[in-house]
Amino acid sequence: MSNDDEEMVVTPWTVSGKIDYSRLVEEFGTQPLTEDMLERIKKHTGELHLQLRRGLFFSHRDLDWILDMYEAGRRFVLYTGRGPSGPVHIGHLVPWIFTKHLQDVFGSKLYFQMTDDEKFLIHPEFTLDTSKGFAYDNALDVIATGFDPKKTKIIMDVEDSGTLYRIAVQVAKRITFSTVKATFGFTESSNIGIIFFPAIQAVPCFLETELTGENVPCLIPAAIDQDPYWRVTRDVAPKLGYFKPAQIHCKFLPGLGKGGKMSASIPETCVFTTDPPEVAEKKIWNAFTGGKPTVEEQRKLGGDPYICPIYYYEYYLFEEDDGKLKEICERCRSGELLCGEHKMMLAEKVKKFLVEHQKKREKAKDVLDEFLFKNR
Numbered sequence: 387m388s389n390d391d392e393e394m395v396v397t398p399w400t401v402s403g404k405i406d407y408s409r410l411v412e413e414f415g416t417q418p419l420t421e422d423m424l425e426r427i428k429k430h431t432g433e434l435h436l437q438l439r440r441g442l443f444f445s446h447r448d449l450d451w452i453l454d455m456y457e458a459g460r461r462f463v464l465y466t467g468r469g470p471s472g473p474v475h476i477g478h479l480v481p482w483i484f485t486k487h488l489q490d491v492f493g494s495k496l497y498f499q500m501t502d503d504e505k506f507l508i509h510p511e512f513t514l515d516t517s518k519g520f521a522y523d524n525a526l527d528v529i530a531t532g533f534d535p536k537k538t539k540i541i542m543d544v545e546d547s548g549t550l551y552r553i554a555v556q557v558a559k560r561i562t563f564s565t566v567k568a569t570f571g572f573t574e575s576s577n578i579g580i581i582f583f584p585a586i587q588a589v590p591c592f593l594e595t596e597l598t599g600e601n602v603p604c605l606i607p608a609a610i611d612q613d614p615y616w617r618v619t620r621d622v623a624p625k626l627g628y629f630k631p632a633q634i635h636c637k638f639l640p641g642l643g644k645g646g647k648m649s650a651s652i653p654e655t656c657v658f659t660t661d662p663p664e665v666a667e668k669k670i671w672n673a674f675t676g677g678k679p680t681v682e683e684q685r686k687l688g689g690d691p692y693i694c695p696i697y698y699y700e701y702y703l704f705e706e707d708d709g710k711l712k713e714i715c716e717r718c719r720s721g722e723l724l725c726g727e728h729k730m731m732l733a734e735k736v737k738k739f740l741v742e743h744q745k746k747r748e749k750a751k752d753v754l755d756e757f758l759f760k761n762r
């Protein structure tokens with residue numbers, strides 16, 4: 387289980403310890419999303435999206451350049467993805483919800499990559515069918531997020547390898563083993579599939595350009611742990627005549643336990659999109675909180691919302707209204723709002739969300755085919 391006292395580790399395959407986001411901006415060499423940038427984004431989006439207002443998206447690369455291009459009348463494509471290694475939980479939805487918002491505002495086409503190959507390669511016990519099964523299952527959650535069927539293509543890496551491979555070898559030829567070793571921590575005993583894989587994850591950045599012959603910029607909304615992929619991709623892009631892909635990075639949604647991100651491998655700390663509402667309610671009921679051990683102490687001293695997963699969920703996903711959020715925060719800190727009551731409040735919102743999402747997920751089965759890239 388993740389623990390706040392552990393050293394911070396953030397790689398595409400491991401996220402643990404207490405995450406220091408400003409340190410990541412420094413170490414990864416990205417740009418912080420400043421007030422000025424937010425003001426600029428606001429010109430296009432109107433009211434800032436909750437995830438920008440509350441700092442869930444906090445860092446970027448070349449977003450200013452993407453806006454320059456857009457303001458000069460150029461279109462750009464969006465690209466994000468999912469490693470299908472299990473069922474989808476609500477933490478995974480965070481960047482997808484934001485990507486849909488960007489698609490709505492900028493009218494952009496979206497490439498969504500399902501890396502069934504990556505997950506097959508890194509999980510010793512997986513067969514190709516294991517990750518393909520999750521890829522098709524997870525695609526329903528992607529569609530349920532509400533993307534525009536006319537502007538969204540879901541890439542299934544293995545099935546779409548025909549189109550991907552031609553571009554991937556161009557990329558791969560320009561990345562050395564020593565670069566990926568240093569960037570991803572590969573070792574002599576890493577399998578050669580995963581060593582090649584960063585070339586595959588680079589491809590969707592360039593796909594629109596390859597397919598249309600028009601040089602189209604690409605913006606990637608994704609959690610910050612994916613950044614190593616973009617660092618190598620950005621180095622290669624100009625060598626192949628493409629624009630460097632731009633990024634906007636988000637934080638991780640904390641789990642329901644004490645510290646650590648929401649992780650499918652610790653099921654009791656995460657709400658899966660397919661959890662029956664009463665199961666989700668029970669998980670919330672059992673969650674860690676920022677409360678005091680006894681009611682008397684809580685009434686006297688108040689709770690600590692800033693370490694509390696129940697409050698985080700309101701903050702990041704479930705309480706849109708800034709005024710109501712502030713009220714929740716103050717009632718918690720003053721000891722007026724007890725954890726039991728707050729858990730019940732949140733559980734109602736989560737249950738309502740799940741019922742809706744699950745309906746959309748069912749409907750997604752009928753339109754899945756329309757969303758698939760299918761080597762086109």
Ligand code: TRP
Pocket residue numbers: 398465466467468469470499500501504587606607608609612
């Ligand atoms: N490697 C990612 C994962 O394991 C999946 C992925 C592929 C991705 N392409 C992406 C994520 C682009 C974000 C953006 O989850």
